[in-house]
Amino acid sequence: MAISHGTNYAQKSLKDLIDRFEMSRKIAKDTLQIIDKGLSEDIQKYIQEKHQDFGIIFADIYELSTTANEEITEILREMKSGIKENHPRRLLVLGDEFDRKNEKIGEVWSSNSINHNYENANFRQLEDIYAETRDNIITLSNIYDAAIRLEDFIGSSARSKLIQIEKVSFNDDTGCLIVNDLTDVAMPPFENEHDLCRAMFKRPVNEPIDWSIIFEEITGNEIQDNRKDAKMILDTCNRINKRIGSILGGEIKLFLWKKQTIKRLY
Secondary structure, X not given: OOOOOOOOOOOOOHHHHHHHHHXXXXXXXXXXXXXXXXXXXXXXXXXXXXXHHHHHHHHHHHHHXXXXXXXXXXXXXXXXXXXXXXXXXXXXXXXXXXXXXHHHHHHHHHOOOOOOOOOOHHHHHHHHHHHHHHHHHHHHOOHHHHHHHHHHHOOOOOHHHOOOOOOEEEEOOOOEEEEOOOEEEEOOOOOHHHHHHHHHOOOOOOOOEEHHHHHHHHHOOOOOOHHHHHHHHHHHHHHXXXXXXXXXXXXXXXXXXXXXXXXXXX
16 A cells, blocks of 8 residues: 655645545546657667567556546546445556556666666667656655545545536537536537527637627528527527536636627637
């Protein structure tokens, strides 16, 4: 079992912990990218010929990071309806495993089997991959301490804590908004909400679009009654914002109506 890794979470709020787990999820994804990008065909061949132990530990870390990304995503989704005993337990396992991988990769790097030949360009690239990967798994091992603190919140709901939006995308096939790559918010099929999202996500973030342009695009009709037609677009924006808020908790604004224009904020 891993011991405390030096990060004090005793005074952290539930929101602090959720932010920590979300950051850990992103670091796990970043670790996958570091290994994918770094282990070129030449580097893999070099590792196979000279440093097979690194091939093994990188494969182990890649598998664990994949699991962490999937597991933390699932846990954060589940926590919105209440924090259960299995949530900190699963996170403790992840933190403990990253701690073990940190120890193992350090042992491999320091072992006599590694020829620290800095004149070799492949070795220098291997060192860069090692350093970036190890920095990440040291940080990911802190999941353990955060999970211990999470035990104090078993039975609480994280719904109202997950309202900070960083990114929103739209899947036109499923009719879902995806918030922070984590939470799906379904739009009613074949309704104005779906059509408005499709139209707005064709445009850049923070670009004001005249409401009449969106009206004509989603209805296929010309403006007949300025006041009535504008209200239809405004009401649709408000329904989408409320739908997101009902899922995440709190007052959410994805679409902002101002001076007869609509702006997508994320």
